[in-house]
Amino acid sequence: MRQVRVKAYADCLLKLTGRSLLRWEWMSALDPVRRAYRTNSVRRIKAYEGRYNPGGIRPMGVEIEFTNRCNLSCIFCPNASHRRARGVMSPETLHVLACGIKDLEIADVTIGGFGEPLMDAGLPEKLDALRAGAGQAKISIVTNGVLLNGAIAERICRGRLADSIHVSIDAEAGGPYADIHGADAFDAVVSNLKQLNKLKLQHNLDKPAVHVRYKLVSAGIRRYLRFVSVFSDIADAIHPYANLFQWPGSSMPKNGVDLSRRGIKLACGNLWKSARVNWNGDVVLCCQDYEGSVVLGNIREQSLLDIWNGDRIAKYRAAHLRGDFDRLGICRECQINTHVINPW
Numbered sequence: 001m002r003q004v005r006v007k008a009y010a011d012c013l014l015k016l017t018g019r020s021l022l023r024w025e026w027m028s029a030l031d032p033v034r035r036a037y038r039t040n041s042v043r044r045i046k047a048y049e050g051r052y053n054p055g056g057i058r059p060m061g062v063e064i065e066f067t068n069r070c071n072l073s074c075i076f077c078p079n080a081s082h083r084r085a086r087g088v089m090s091p092e093t094l095h096v097l098a099c100g101i102k103d104l105e106i107a108d109v110t111i112g113g114f115g116e117p118l119m120d121a122g123l124p125e126k127l128d129a130l131r132a133g134a135g136q137a138k139i140s141i142v143t144n145g146v147l148l149n150g151a152i153a154e155r156i157c158r159g160r161l162a163d164s165i166h167v168s169i170d171a172e173a174g175g176p177y178a179d180i181h182g183a184d185a186f187d188a189v190v191s192n193l194k195q196l197n198k199l200k201l202q203h204n205l206d207k208p209a210v211h212v213r214y215k216l217v218s219a220g221i222r223r224y225l226r227f228v229s230v231f232s233d234i235a236d237a238i239h240p241y242a243n244l245f246q247w248p249g250s251s252m253p254k255n256g257v258d259l260s261r262r263g264i265k266l267a268c269g270n271l272w273k274s275a276r277v278n279w280n281g282d283v284v285l286c287c288q289d290y291e292g293s294v295v296l297g298n299i300r301e302q303s304l305l306d307i308w309n310g311d312r313i314a315k316y317r318a319a320h321l322r323g324d325f326d327r328l329g330i331c332r333e334c335q336i337n338t339h340v341i342n343p344w
């Protein structure tokens, strides 16, 4: 898998150098630079809006939380500390959602959120229902990979239930893995991915594409190179991440680069392009709203299109276009809409 390796090295180099340049404080303090970034973010959003009106704005992607239960306790994730009720999406809720996805011709569906999708015993049936009900949408699963084995892995593969699987690993060996994820399941994940790779070869399947993730910030290059050597033969792509961000409103220890002074705040594309649906059917502000503190509507009560064009989200969008983040609760503290994390 030489190609995977070369791409993983190039990606790492690009991200580390690119992000270092973007973090230059003197640059982000210059008024013309700030204005250019802001104007560009508004222009792109206006272009996106223009594609859909007058039928109403539609998200191009939906992230679905099948469950907010998890089997790990990772240092960078607020799952362990969030206070909303824990549960699993019902088949009825998923059915309504799948119809909405099909009606709006949404292109991408991600199964993720603040839980581990494989903790949901009904996962294969739900993926079946999505395949049948959600039109042509591409389906991706975000998982820690610990439970991706046996009959479930075989069913996902042979049933072509997912186009891609994204595995958050972030470690090159058992010790660092346990430090980051709260349990040493490194060997189990490696073994599961080997098995998945074997299944795909045996049945001549190109899907699901397996993507593995690694956070560069805390680890450094040498450990990343070891990571690449472990996974380049069993993954289709390796994704290094150069930023760790602070969850807005969270009291978790800061585990990334402090962007509060260096980041230029931009109008956030998530408010237009990416809907987030929790296990109970609540459509919440975005992927950063781990407490579900801003509920835009519930898909059992309103159509996805109505929610996505409702008053509550409209208020947030208008404030973002004005560059007025100060009264917006979690958006005020969020770092996702900074030029360092989403530069273009």
Ligand code: SF4
Pocket (backbone or CB within 6 Å): 248, 268, 269, 270, 271, 285, 286, 287, 288, 289, 330, 331, 332, 334, 335, 336, 337
């Ligand atoms: S700025 Fe942050 S909190 Fe606000 S919508 Fe964007 S990602 Fe969500």
